Amino acid sequence: MIQVLETGVSTTVQDSGRYGHYHIGMPPSGALDQFAHEAANYLVGNDADAATLEMTYQGPDLLFEEDTVVAVTGADMSHTLEGEPIPPWTAVEVEAGDTLSTGFATEGVRSYLAVAGGIDVEPVMGSRSTYTLIGIGGFEGRALEPDDRLPVGEHGDRSDAVGNSVDESRWPDYTDDTIRVVMGLCAYRLSEDGRERFLGADWKVSDESDRVGYRFEGPDIQDMFVEREQPFGAGPDVTNVVDLGYPVGSIQMAGQPIALTRDAVTGGGYATVATIISPDRDALSQCRVHSTVNFEAVDVDEALEARAERDATLETIRESLS
């Protein structure tokens, strides 16, 4: 068991996601930065989809009730164990009675703590991910609170994993402000000039950005659209479409651009004009409130290449540790 002493800003149990229920309006949830989540699991000898703790800006203080091995990846929050700094992206040994404490992230937003055996809360619809809107998954369907006690999964001896680390050359750069997108979905609604302005603008991450969506402040979006006689059922605004399904990572134009993240609404009536490519969904989740991002258009083949590169890096990490 792991006992929560202090909660930090917001910490939830997340895994690779809950799939197969999008058609009833169930988003996948899961770790927003899947790269950091998977790497943390590999470091302690878990499978990619074991549940980790996702910490936001500042993580919790935790008391370990048993000997184990943990690793922290993602944003550096200056974690300490019994007051001693622990190296990031590295598996460290924890003894029963040890306290892990967390500072603030100065670069990036989210850290992931993996523990040997994974956080063993009861899966809901095939996943341990927390989805707070309807209160399912994770620990009682909510963010952690003081005195929560988290079960840890059964595992064999993992002492071999201690000292495992991911080479610094493979740590993502959390100051990168370019987010690659494939233009499409309802991008036909944008004028040529509107499309250029969307791609050329500096977009500031609004403070209303969370696991549901990232909102961006910047130029007016209404006049990026082509006027038309609105189709039946869409509604009168130029940004309205007949309600349709939204991909995770898509950018909907609802008064301002909103990138839909893993707890987002699954559909609605605003035009979506681009989809963030999967590796850059990880990157966006590490973009801090009030930072500025630019969207760069790539084609689908470039998107597939970027995904393959990311998968290859994770595979290299996994192999180097096994």
Place this chain on the structure above:
Amino acid sequence: MSASIERQELPSPRYEYGGDDYVFVELAEDMSFDANFKAQAITTEIRDRGIDGLVEIAPSNASYLIQFDPGVLSPHELIAELKTVESEIDLSDYQWEAEVYEIPVLYDDPWTHETVMNFRDRHQDPDSTDLEYSARINGFDSAEAFIEHHAGAPHMVTMVGFVPGLPFCFQMVPRERQVEVPKYVQPRTNTPSRAVGFGGAFTAIYPVQGAGGYQLYGRTPVEVLDVDQELADFEESMVLPDPGDILNFRRIDRAEYDAIREEVEDGSYRYTRGSVEFLAGEFFADPDGYNEQLLEVVR
């Protein structure tokens, strides 16, 4: 009053890449039963074919969305496969087994009324209620007449989404009798759970409290989402209706609302429901007559 529903000629589908792992297919830009029935038929067929590498298959009002694993299947191959399905499927006639549910609604209820009044500054017409505004722009004499229209003919569930279990419902009448309303100028930050709202050409029932942009008309005492599956009618799934099911909104008063709510809360409530074989051809030919026939199972 028009007696039949005119079939719509649909354009060629528009296939779009959604990043590296989604394909979005728009069957029509405007809403029609034809576009929706095609979305349901195609996604059912895709599901039945068991194509390797598909993660999510989600039909929507006039489109559908597929998530896939690009490690198994390339998006180019997927689109080719979807075009094959499109060319092979028979869309001349539709029929399926539909569940008909009666959904009691307290129109102009105190909870949504309070919400409506709290967010007047985000509305097109701050001086009327959502009901008064919607009645006026659709040519009804009064909110009362508008409510009668809304509860006067059943609705088909054409999409489930936005949040888990939220049904989008399209009234089963010819287009010239369908009402259309805009969404709020700026979405509200609050909507009561079980609120009955309307935006574009769709009625929505909000399963949980949260943000929302639809005009609000009333509240139902019954659930459309039961996460813990405590009510008997949720034994198989945490969501009530599936796309293709039919909802009949029945106007109730406050006393009945309270009585039903009590039964829902103590777990004893049973929905008034029945199964029908929905025959699209008969519906298109004589919607009013056919609707009356469908509703016999809930009367």
